[in-house]
Amino acid sequence: MNTSHLFNPFKSVRLIITGTLESLGYNLLLLIQSARQYRSIPNRFRETVNQISICARGGFPVAIIVAIFSGMVLALQSGIEMARWGQEAQIGTLVAATMCREMGPVMTAYILAGLIGSTMAAEIGTMKVSEEIDALEVMSIDPISYLVLPRLLAMALVCPLLTVYTNVVGILGGGVVGKLVLNVNFSLYFRYAQEALTLKDIYSGLFKALIFGFMIALVGCSQGLRAENGAAGVGKATMKAVVIALISILIFDYFLTWLFY
Amino acid sequence: MIEFIDVHKSFNSHEVLKGLSFKINRGESFAILGRSGCGKSVTLKLMTGLLKPDRGQIIIDGIDITKLENSGLAKIRKKFGFLFQSGALLNSLNIENNIALPLREHKELPEAAIMERVKEVLNILGLKHLEHVMPAELSGGMKKRVSLARAIIRRPEIILYDEPTTGLDPIMANVINHLIVDLRERLKITSVVVTHDMKSTFMVADRIILLYRGQIIRSGTPDEFKDSPDPFIKQFVLGEPKGPFQDEDELKLQEKLTGKKEENN
Numbered sequence: 001m002n003t004s005h006l007f008n009p010f011k012s013v014r015l016i017i018t019g020t021l022e023s024l025g026y027n028l029l030l031l032i033q034s035a036r037q038y039r040s041i042p043n044r045f046r047e048t049v050n051q052i053s054i055c056a057r058g059g060f061p062v063a064i065i066v067a068i069f070s071g072m073v074l075a076l077q078s079g080i081e082m083a084r085w086g087q088e089a090q091i092g093t094l095v096a097a098t099m100c101r102e103m104g105p106v107m108t109a110y111i112l113a114g115l116i117g118s119t120m121a122a123e124i125g126t127m128k129v130s131e132e133i134d135a136l137e138v139m140s141i142d143p144i145s146y147l148v149l150p151r152l153l154a155m156a157l158v159c160p161l162l163t164v165y166t167n168v169v170g171i172l173g174g175g176v177v178g179k180l181v182l183n184v185n186f187s188l189y190f191r192y193a194q195e196a197l198t199l200k201d202i203y204s205g206l207f208k209a210l211i212f213g214f215m216i217a218l219v220g221c222s223q224g225l226r227a228e229n230g231a232a233g234v235g236k237a238t239m240k241a242v243v244i245a246l247i248s249i250l251i252f253d254y255f256l257t258w259l260f261y
Numbered sequence: 262m263i264e265f266i267d268v269h270k271s272f273n274s275h276e277v278l279k280g281l282s283f284k285i286n287r288g289e290s291f292a293i294l295g296r297s298g299c300g301k302s303v304t305l306k307l308m309t310g311l312l313k314p315d316r317g318q319i320i321i322d323g324i325d326i327t328k329l330e331n332s333g334l335a336k337i338r339k340k341f342g343f344l345f346q347s348g349a350l351l352n353s354l355n356i357e358n359n360i361a362l363p364l365r366e367h368k369e370l371p372e373a374a375i376m377e378r379v380k381e382v383l384n385i386l387g388l389k390h391l392e393h394v395m396p397a398e399l400s401g402g403m404k405k406r407v408s409l410a411r412a413i414i415r416r417p418e419i420i421l422y423d424e425p426t427t428g429l430d431p432i433m434a435n436v437i438n439h440l441i442v443d444l445r446e447r448l449k450i451t452s453v454v455v456t457h458d459m460k461s462t463f464m465v466a467d468r469i470i471l472l473y474r475g476q477i478i479r480s481g482t483p484d485e486f487k488d489s490p491d492p493f494i495k496q497f498v499l500g501e502p503k504g505p506f507q508d509e510d511e512l513k514l515q516e517k518l519t520g521k522k523e524e525n526n
């Protein structure tokens with residue numbers, strides 16, 4: 001009897017491992033090929049600016065909303081606990097440190113992976129299956145220089161920039177909850193917040209964001225470029241781009257944190 | 262100028278080309294005929310290095326392109342203009358930017374000259390005043406013409422036409438046929454035309470090959486094809502349902518089924 005259609009855990013684990021390795025290899029190759037195209041960066045200036053505006057406008061509204069509520073939840077959760085020992089004023093420390101080191105970059109990256117990484121995979125995937133990429137190649141236009149490079153540069157810039165916003169807005173959100181729910185006054189909250197932050201917290205967070213942004217664009221483009229089999233293939237590429245980006249963000253987050261602290 | 266030597270190409274165990282060999286001379290108009298799915302578009306993609314053959318050589322101006330890396334291919338590709346079957350216009354650019362793209366990317370002309378040329382080809386193809394329209398707003402036939410405009414704008418030495426008249430009304434189809442003939446006669450451009458349109462074939466071609474089951478089964482001049490008593494040619498030219506041709510899709514299906522059986526055993 002043919003049982004290949006049934007769920008086979010060993011086979012699926014094997015498929016996941018080979019798939020991951022293949023994907024990793026392709027991403028690495030794409031990274032190297034993009035790096036080789038550095039000379040064409042000045043030619044791609046306009047498209048890069050265009051991509052920056054797309055990424056920033058796409059990510060901004062969602063990032064702000066998520067950031068406000070992350071800050072508020074952080075403040076509320078920790079505040080209720082700390083109030084038992086009369087330490088609720090300390091939430092400034094906690095919110096600021098958590099936002100800048102962890103929550104800011106990771107939340108922003110998650111939002112951008114869902115919004116922008118998926119868009120990139122869908123857009124490039126559609127171009128792949130409708131022969132637009134082939135057309136570029138026949139015209140001796142390198143798709144990596146034309147499509148991938150501007151997106152990588154844009155995301156490497158937009159992700160840290162949005163992270164700054166997310167951090168600021170998150171800390172403000174925490175402050176509002178502190179004031180309204182826990183009755184911590186603003187100046188005290190911000191003094192604690194300021195004291196908690198070292199320069200290292202801020203730049204390590206932004207560096208993480210830069211790596212995440214780069215990674216999201218790389219994964220999105222690489223999935224798009226490998227799309228096959230029409231619309232269904234594009235859908236699959238989009239889904240994979242988001243899943244792979246989310247997982248890689250977590251993994252890289254761990255190692256980057258380990259590197260910095 | 263273009264030579265295929267024993268070219269094989271398959272996709273996941275489905276063998277599309279099984280030892281294709283032919284030679285196209287400079288300035289010639291070469292028509293490739295065959296039923297849907299027999300590998301005509303694949304042949305054009307092999308010619309430009311978009312696909313790599315599993316076996317065999319593809320020689321363009323004395324260079325075997327199957328051995329070339331990207332930079333070498335880019336040089337060879339400058340000789341080509343390619344009209345894709347689907348048009349393959351960049352959906353994010355308007356018509357003018359689509360057509361001007363190859364010139365702008367390679368900075369071959371000053372901007373004013375580029376605009377001049379874009380106007381010129383749009384005129385030839387009956388697309389005046391469409392510069393600022395987006396591809397999504399065009400009809401299928403218009404897309405095809407814009408795509409043709411993009412293929413010829415760099416004045417290539419070789420133009421590959423994948424079904425240039427499909428989806429066009431008979432009047433426009435005739436304009437395109439005349440254009441192909443004109444480009445060849447005035448500029449000595451080599452053309453490779455894939456088509457299902459017999460009228461177009463007889464009008465533009467110097468030489469014709471007929472593909473079946475991954476190989477050339479018949480070849481000749483349009484005159485030889487026109488009144489040929491050969492059953493293959495006759496069936497194809499007249500479009501008769503009964504004859505020696507089997508359906509390519511059916512063949513593929515059969516191959517798949519027999520392949521599956523062998524796997525299971």
Ligand SMILES: Nc1ncnc2c1ncn2[C@@H]1O[C@H](COP(=O)(O)OP(=O)(O)OP(=O)(O)O)[C@@H](O)[C@H]1O
Binds near residue numbers: 272295
């Ligand atoms: N990228 C690909 N992946 C898998 N199979 C492919 C691919 N490209 C082509 N094929 C297969 O190769 C065969 C030949 O395709 P091709 O597009 O060359 O046909 P064609 O002769 O141009 O047909 P038509 O006249 O309908 O355009 C088909 O069976 C198709 O399924």
Ligand SMILES: [Mg+2]
Binds near residue numbers: 301302303423
């Ligand atoms: Mg075809």
